[in-house]
Amino acid sequence: MKPVSDxxxxxxxxxxxxxxxxxAAADRAYHERDAPDxxxxxYDALRRRNAEIEARFPHLxxxxxxxxxxxxxxxxGFAKVRHQVPMxxxxxxxxxxxxxxxxxxxxxxLGLKDALAFVAEPKIDGLSISLTYDEGKFVRGATxxxxxxxxxxxxxxxxMDAVPNRLHGEAPARIxxxxxxxxxxxxxxxxxxxxxxxxxxxxxxPRNAAAGSLRQLDxxxxxxxxxxxxxxxxxxxxxxxxxxxxxxLERLKAWGFSVNPLSELLxxxxxxxxxxxxxxxxxxxxxxxxxxxxxxxxxxxxxxxLGYVGREPRWAIAWKFPAERAxxxxxxxxxxxxxxxxxxxxxxxxxxxxxxVLVTRATLHNEDEIARKDVRVxxxxxxxxxxDVIPQIVSVVLENRPEGTVPYVxxxxxxxxxxxxxxxxxxxxxxxxxxxxxxxxxxxxxxxxVSRAAFDIDGLGEKTxxxxxxxxxxxxxxxxxxxxxxxxxxxxREGWGELSARNLSRAIEARRRIPLARFIYAxxxxxxxxxxxxxxxxxxxxFANWRAQMSAAVAIGSEARIDLSGxxxxxxxxxxxxxxxxxxxxxxAVIDALEGALLEIEDAAPPAAAxxxxxxxxxxxxGSLATMSRPEAKAMAERLGAKVxxxxxxxxxxxxxxxxxGSKAKRAADLxxxxxxxxxxxxxxxx
Ligand code: IVH
Numbered sequence: 001m002k003p004v005s006d007x008x009x010x011x012x013x014x015x016x017x018x019x020x021x022x023x024a025a026a027d028r029a030y031h032e033r034d035a036p037d038x039x040x041x042x043y044d045a046l047r048r049r050n051a052e053i054e055a056r057f058p059h060l061x062x063x064x065x066x067x068x069x070x071x072x073x074x075x076x077g078f079a080k081v082r083h084q085v086p087m088x089x090x091x092x093x094x095x096x097x098x099x100x101x102x103x104x105x106x107x108x109x110l111g112l113k114d115a116l117a118f119v120a121e122p123k124i125d126g127l128s129i130s131l132t133y134d135e136g137k138f139v140r141g142a143t144x145x146x147x148x149x150x151x152x153x154x155x156x157x158x159x160m161d162a163v164p165n166r167l168h169g170e171a172p173a174r175i176x177x178x179x180x181x182x183x184x185x186x187x188x189x190x191x192x193x194x195x196x197x198x199x200x201x202x203x204x205x206p207r208n209a210a211a212g213s214l215r216q217l218d219x220x221x222x223x224x225x226x227x228x229x230x231x232x233x234x235x236x237x238x239x240x241x242x243x244x245x246x247x248x249l250e251r252l253k254a255w256g257f258s259v260n261p262l263s264e265l266l267x268x269x270x271x272x273x274x275x276x277x278x279x280x281x282x283x284x285x286x287x288x289x290x291x292x293x294x295x296x297x298x299x300x301x302x303x304x305x306l307g308y309v310g311r312e313p314r315w316a317i318a319w320k321f322p323a324e325r326a327x328x329x330x331x332x333x334x335x336x337x338x339x340x341x342x343x344x345x346x347x348x349x350x351x352x353x354x355x356x357v358l359v360t361r362a363t364l365h366n367e368d369e370i371a372r373k374d375v376r377v378x379x380x381x382x383x384x385x386x387x388d389v390i391p392q393i394v395s396v397v398l399e400n401r402p403e404g405t406v407p408y409v410x411x412x413x414x415x416x417x418x419x420x421x422x423x424x425x426x427x428x429x430x431x432x433x434x435x436x437x438x439x440x441x442x443x444x445x446x447x448x449x450v451s452r453a454a455f456d457i458d459g460l461g462e463k464t465x466x467x468x469x470x471x472x473x474x475x476x477x478x479x480x481x482x483x484x485x486x487x488x489x490x491x492x493r494e495g496w497g498e499l500s501a502r503n504l505s506r507a508i509e510a511r512r513r514i515p516l517a518r519f520i521y522a523x524x525x526x527x528x529x530x531x532x533x534x535x536x537x538x539x540x541x542x543f544a545n546w547r548a549q550m551s552a553a554v555a556i557g558s559e560a561r562i563d564l565s566g567x568x569x570x571x572x573x574x575x576x577x578x579x580x581x582x583x584x585x586x587x588x589a590v591i592d593a594l595e596g597a598l599l600e601i602e603d604a605a606p607p608a609a610a611x612x613x614x615x616x617x618x619x620x621x622x623g624s625l626a627t628m629s630r631p632e633a634k635a636m637a638e639r640l641g642a643k644v645x646x647x648x649x650x651x652x653x654x655x656x657x658x659x660x661x662g663s664k665a666k667r668a669a670d671l672x673x674x675x676x677x678x679x680x681x682x683x684x685x686x687x
């Protein structure tokens with residue numbers, strides 16, 4: 001083989017074409033047929049040769065170059081990977097009381113009295129990734145994405161020394177390992193210096209630098225960045241590899257991963273405060289940024305029993321360090337109108353650095369908050385920022401108040417549409433009554449509609465939605481689906497072009513089919529976040545059924561209304577919001593238009609254990625159970641595919657009657673609903 005430096009342009013082009021073909025064939029053999037026809041070393045040699053030629057002849061880099069393609073989706077960007085076990089987030093604690101309460105909740109759930117043992121690990125602010133190993137060999141790496149679906153960044157992760165290509169020693173047939181990719185403070189500073197010298201992008205912080213480096217379509221760029229990894233969690237596994245989290249961390253080390261050396265096993269939860277203080281004191285001197293400590297219950301069987309609520313485990317919590325503070329001048333107070341009409345006062349600040357982030361705006365929450373703190377334009381204010389939350393104004397430095405300031409008067413009118421802003425008795429939020437007449441509400445609903453947990457359309461982010469709304473291209477969500485018909489107009493817009501317009505059309509077409517939960521969430525109904533949207537989707541199954549039931553639920557006391565407010569996690573207040581939303585003809589018009597534009601609203605996926613005896617059953621627990629707490633019983637029923645309700649109706653399938661059960665047991669008997677004793681319930685649940 002000729003040295004790369006001796007190749008002519010023509011020879012280089014011919015060899016790149018041949019390499020593209022050979023590497024694609026090897027990829028297909030490996031990924032699609034599970035039958036690699038090259039050894040790792042041969043394969044790596046091909047890729048290296050390809051990269052070397054491209055580095056010397058960049059103008060000959062092919063559109064189908066293997067360096068662009070691995071892990072890349074046909075339309076550009078990364079291929080999506082569905083996580084077999086969702087990648088979740090963590091609840092937060094900020095003070096000893098929060099942590100104590102978390103421990104008490106876990107104990108109550110488990111029906112235990114003893115102190116709990118935890119593993120404590122510094123919480124690094126990087127990005128979480130999933131690494132899948134089949135027969136000990138690294139086969140796929142993905143970002144967290146929205147928790148259910150991430151991006152395939154296998155090729156990029158392969159360039160990291162910290163990601164073993166093979167696990168050392170014995171490994172299960174399949175194991176998925178999770179951890180945090182991050183950049184050290186030193187590597188971050190060096191990267192920014194190099195970027196500055198080369199006129200490249202400057203990163204705001206190590207987290208952004210790590211994320212930007214990993215999410216590169218050209219893995220040669222990732223290879224040139226210094227990324228680190230600490231492994232810390234388990235995903236899918238074909239066999240059990242440990243019985244404690246501490247034991248699992250030991251296995252991770254044996255397999256060749258770095259585990260944060262500051263991690264410790266705490267015999268009891270009482271040791272957490274001291275650990276928190278120790279890490280807090282060490283924080284500034286650590287080579288990487290941390291923002292708290294993650295505490296995980298050590299016993300994996302307890303973790304399993306505790307399970308999850310929404311997107312957060314009941315067995316782990318992030319105890320964050322105290323918020324960082326700074327003082328600055330309040331230059332003005334603006335009013336933002338949200339998706340549901342809420343008027344939120346926003347402080348415009350003289351820019352100030354708070355813990356490494358430049359802050360120019362902070363929330364003032366609501367009318368009462370401003371009055372309580374007597375915040376005035378011109379004041380010097382104390383600002384605080386904790387983790388990812390929006391910066392807040394803590395207090396006013398009264399000694400610095402200039403002369404002539406006046407108390408702030410909260411507006412009675414929507415600053416955007418001029419409709420009256422009203423505040424119902426007992427509520428703190430003033431709302432614009434303009435509904436869909438208000439341009440701000442329409443725009444915020446559109447932004448929400450395309451957000452990540454909703455329609456999540458590539459190329460149609462917040463900025464674009466605002467731009468299209470201002471330009472009159474989007475007046476309501478259904479207009480999004482008319483955009484492909486205006487592809488040429490979009491291509492002609494500044495900053496667009498044919499390719500981006502075509503990609504946008506494609507991304508929109510792909511979303512004409514949408515899961516029910518996402519659809520419900522996308523509507524932006526007050527109090528219907530992701531978790532409640534999922535509850536509703538699971539409960540009602542199909543869009544047609546949901547819509548019919550919501551209309552029927554308008555009547556207070558109707559079977560549909562009782563059923564709705566009986567869904568665990570929904571309750572009276574949320575039921576009212578839903579009914580109100582469905583009673584508004586303009587909202588129904590939006591839904592009708594959407595139904596006309598969409599191909600299909602997919603029925604909610606059947607519960608995990610759909611084949612079990614409890615699958616699809618509507619179950620009510622009443623009285624106290626001797627062998628498990630009520631929350632654990634409910635969580636277990638839901639895991640087995642049942643729906644749990646608080647009230648007994650004709651539709652109830654089973655009522656589990658514990659000790660001292662009251663009116664619900666009687667109502668079950670009256671309605672002829674089957675009842676179970678605790679022992680019968682345990683047998684049915686397979687315990
Ligand atoms: S465990 C279900 N351990 O924090 C538990 N997360 O707020 C999943 N993180 O997305 C996470 N250090 O990016 C875990 N030692 C650690 C962590 C850690 C940092 C990040 C991770 C996760 C986020 C959750």
